[in-house]
Amino acid sequence: DAGITQSPRYKITETGRQVTLMCHQTWSHSYMFWYRQDLGHGLRLIYYSAAADITDKGEVPDGYVVSRSKTENFPLTLESATRSQTSVYFCASSDGVLQETQYFGPGTRLLVL
Amino acid sequence: QKEVEQNSGPLSVPEGAIASLNCTYSDRGSQSFFWYRQYSGKSPELIMSIYSNGDKEDGRFTAQLNKASQYVSLLIRDSQPSDSATYLCAVNMGTDSWGKLQFGAGTQVVVTP
Numbered sequence: 001d002a003g004i005t006q007s008p009r010y011k012i013t014e015t016g017r018q019v020t021l022m023c024h025q026t027w028s029h030s031y032m033f034w035y036r037q038d039l040g041h042g043l044r045l046i047y048y049s050a051a052a053d054i055t056d057k058g059e060v061p062d063g064y065v066v067s068r069s070k071t072e073n074f075p076l077t078l079e080s081a082t083r084s085q086t087s088v089y090f091c092a093s094s095d096g097v098l099q100e101t102q103y104f105g106p107g108t109r110l111l112v113l
Numbered sequence: 114q115k116e117v118e119q120n121s122g123p124l125s126v127p128e129g130a131i132a133s134l135n136c137t138y139s140d141r142g143s144q145s146f147f148w149y150r151q152y153s154g155k156s157p158e159l160i161m162s163i164y165s166n167g168d169k170e171d172g173r174f175t176a177q178l179n180k181a182s183q184y185v186s187l188l189i190r191d192s193q194p195s196d197s198a199t200y201l202c203a204v205n206m207g208t209d210s211w212g213k214l215q216f217g218a219g220t221q222v223v224v225t226p
Contacts, residue, residue, distance in 0.1 A: 027127050031212045042218035043201065048214060058213070089155055100205050100212055104156040108170070 002026050006091050006105040014113050019078045021108050023091030031094040033099065033102060034058075034075040036087040045092065049074055081112045115140045117204050119217035126196075126224050132189040136202030136221050145205040146178055146185045151219065152198045160200075161187065186190070192224045 013019050017110040023032065034046040035058075045058030047066040055066050063085060065077045071093055088109050092102040116139040126132040134148075145164055149157035163169045163176040163185065175188040185204075189196055201217040206213045 016172070025200055033213075035216075040218070047215060065197060074117040094212055096212070100146065100214065101159055102203075102214060107156050 004091060004093055004103060004105040006089075006108050008108060009106065010109050012113065013081050013108075015083060016040045017081050017083060019081050019110065021076045021078075021089055021091075021110070023076070023105060025072055025074075025091075025093045027093060027095060027103075028071055029103075030071070030096045031102075033065070034074070034076045034091040035077070035090045035092065036060065036085075037090060038087050039064075046076065052093065062112035069106075078110075083112050086110060086112045087105045115215050115217045117202055117208055117217040119200075119220045120202070121200050121218060122199075122221035122223075124220055124222045126189075126192045126222060128192060128194060128224055129224050130192055132192050132196065132222055134187040134189075134200050134202075135216055136185045136187075136204075137183055138185070138202075138204045138215070140204065140206065140215075141180075141183065143204045143206070146176070147203040147214065148174075148176060148185075149201040149203060149216075150188045150198045153203060165205075177180070187199055189222070192222075194224050194226055197222060197224045 007022045037044045049055045049068045050086045089104040118212045146162045151157045161176040169176045177186045201219045202217040203214040
């Protein structure tokens with residue numbers, strides 16, 4: 001049972017490039033989330049999705065795009081990467097039964113040069 | 114602005130002692146409360162969830178909730194070096210934001226042998 005996976009685990013890119021971070025879950029959870037974690041800020045919600053084709057902005061959505069055509073996948077795209085987007089990105093999912101408990105993927109460490 | 118506040122620490126605890134972590138939240142509509150543990154370089158993992166006022170025990174962990182005071186705490190009994198981690202408090206963002214959690218910045222716990 002793979003649970004929730006993220007790829008790539010590490011990524012180095014340059015300013016201005018487009019980058020897509022992948023998230024895949026095998027639980028058929030309805031809800032999926034993208035967070036970024038920076039020193040001093042904790043986990044901040046970027047986007048979330050309540051179901052396939054339903055997405056909504058979180059606290060820090062600027063510069064990011066998401067889509068969810070299938071329940072199990074929730075990719076996050078940085079349209080034109082900036083140095084301020086250097087961070088650790090976590091994907092999470094929730095089954096909607098156990099009262100909003102979220103389960104996290106292993107994270108993607110992104111460095112924008 | 115909905116907020117979740119935690120002392121950043123580090124909280125130094127002798128092995129075998131009780132570690133006490135505190136969390137306050139601003140949204141009176143919050144109904145679900147979570148404690149996550151995050152080891153350095155790893156993703157958050159759920160330790161405890163609590164939804165009703167009072168205490169909830171799970172092994173060496175006890176979560177305490179006081180909705181009137183907007184306060185949730187985590188006690189770790191018989192602390193072990195393996196408990197050294199950052200502990201994140203998470204609170205749901207009210208009845209109009211199902212599924213979304215607000216995270217505190219975390220309290221770093223260091224258990225000293």
